[in-house]
Amino acid sequence: MSRTLLRGARVITMAPGRPDAERADILVDGDRIAMIGENLDAPEAETVDLTGRVIIPGLVNAHLHTWQTGLRAVGADWTLLEYLTHLHGSGVQHYRPDDMYVSNLAGALAQINCGTTTLGDWCHNSVTPEHADAAVDGLVQVGIRAVFLHGTPYRDPALPHPLAEIDRLLEGPAGDHDLLTLGMAVQGPQYSSSDIAVADLRAAAERGLVVSLHQSGGDLAPGWEAVRDAGLFGPRTNVVHGSDLPDRWIRTLVEAGVTFTSTPENELRQGHGTPLTGALLRHGAAPSLGTDVDTVVPGQILTAARIALAHQRGLDYTHDRQSAGAQARTPSITAKQALAWATAEGAKALGLADQVGRIEQGMQADLIAIDTRALNLWPAHNPVAAALHADIANIEAVMIAGRWRKRDHTLLHPDLDKVKDRLQESGERILRAMDSV
Incomplete structure (x- = not known):
């Protein structure tokens, strides 16, 4: 060796x-x-x-929809509603397996270029097994460490996650790579019926998989209480965004060991809600970080760390001035904490804390x-x-x-120019198809 x-x-x-x-x-x-x-x-x-x-x-980007790389920056001025309408309402139907492959290939290369060594690939455009296999292959070809979080386009709240596909991936394409592990990107309690939310999280627990779910503001759906009552929130549950979660729920989830991933630049730009950094810190927890969507924001995790730090410090300074009538004498968050969010906390969120996120013997x-x-x-x-x-x-x-x-x-990857050409061709074809609808 x-x-x-x-x-x-x-x-x-x-x-x-x-x-x-x-x-x-x-x-x-x-x-x-x-x-x-x-x-x-x-x-x-x-x-x-x-x-x-x-x-x-190595940096950990704990939440990226890598399949969107070919449409980089087309939604820089989209609100969250426009993003959901244009991309998920129209764009997803025009993706072919080859588009998934080149987007994941180029997206993972871009992440390595930024210093990311571990990627949480939240792939909620696995329309067919061929789409999923192509996305996995793109990650594997690059040699990035990745958790492939299998998801599907938004569907009826009464439909369960396709577990046959999860088992197929475990037994084949996602089960035999040293650097790639499988997880589940589920609709979760906010966007599924209570029964489905419980069933999906139970299925992930039975398979020992990290299960990740979105929550972006608004009143909590009944599924949250159903999952809690079933005892299915735990250290392998990851909540992305978590905007507007009530404090009592943050406390409950933190006590259960749930991890949280904030994508601060996108949350602020698209209107997901206020990043939950401060709420987590008040309960003795900390966020991991992601960049979310290349269609809207750049994919640099250190930028996300700086934005999360600056945003929360700004909120804390304002609170100090308003409550005490004076400037704070010390900062509420340190640079090292922010760096931990992009390393150790990311590893924890993806179930890899025993492998990466720290420099230690072994x-x-x-x-x-x-x-x-x-x-x-x-x-x-x-x-x-x-x-x-x-x-x-x-x-x-x-x-x-x-x-x-x-x-x-x-x-150190061959034929970068060919990769870029394929990515451009893919993105332009999808955009033409979207424009024709």
């Missing part, structure tokens, strides 16, 4: 009990982190000098090197802030399971 020694960087492990940032070498053995420490000696390993860089755990070697020598980050007096403030141009290298997927600021 190959061994790589990363030397000279400042390392942000996100591991409990370690400094916020430290001078340390990292020895990678195969797909795992073998050792972390100063002045490691591994003469048989390939040594990579990363002086002037900051190494952090964990998967999912790492990114940030070039802080660039003028926009130099001098990097505060490594944590430098990592949080990084842009795509600063993501120098990306390693997934011990294998480089980006080096020297360049994606």
Whole structure:
């Protein structure tokens, strides 16, 4: 097995009990982190000098509808209602399996380019088994770590999730890849009947799968109480958005171990509701982060982290001024907390906290090197802030399971121009079909 020694960087492990940032070498053995420490000696390993860089755990985009990559930015000015009308009311019916493949392929490559090593692919356009297989294949071809959350276009609330398809994927296309695991993207208690909501979450629990569901404002449907009474909310349940959830429900869900994923830029731009960051923090929990839809917002998870941090700090500062009549003396949230939302919390939300999200011995070697020598980050007096403030141009290298997927600021994938051409052709065909309706 190959061994790589990363030397000279400042390392942000996100591991409990370690400094916020430290001078340390990292020895990678195969797909795992073998050792972390100063002045490691591994003469048989390939040594990579990363002086002037900051190494952090690979970023986790816990919620992305990757199948929409080919329609990037067409809905930049869409409200949530317009998005649902144009894309889900019209666009989904024009997708072919090849569109799913190239969107997931290109979308996953774009995520790696941004420093994402783990992707929660919320694929609610698995119209047929062929569509689902093509989407899975696109992720696998890129080599990103992914949880393929199988979903379908919006359907009658009385129709259950297609469990035969879940079992088929488990036994075949999604069951035999080291970097890909299967989950369920269900309509959930907000958009299903009570009986169906209970049945879908029970099916996920019986299969040991992460189950993820949307909730975006409005009064809660009866299905929430039905799922709670059935005891089906737990650590493998993930609520996306969660806007306008009553405080008592946030407390109930947090106590049950439920995870939450906020997509702050899209939530604010499209009108999902106020991101629930502050509500979670008040209950001792924290969000994971996603970018949601490339049709509307850019897919950079560090941008999402900065927006979540700035938005909640702004709310907290306003509250302090109004309640105490004075400016706060200390910030309510730190840069390290925001970075944790994009790493450790994302891993937790996707059921992968024992594998990724921290740099520790025995964990998967999912790492990114940030070039802080660039003028926009130099001098990097505060490594944590430098990592949080990084842009795509600063993501120098990306390693997934011990294998480089980006080096020297360049994606290591063949025929990128062909991928881009296929993606453009796909998007233009779908848009023409949408316009003709």
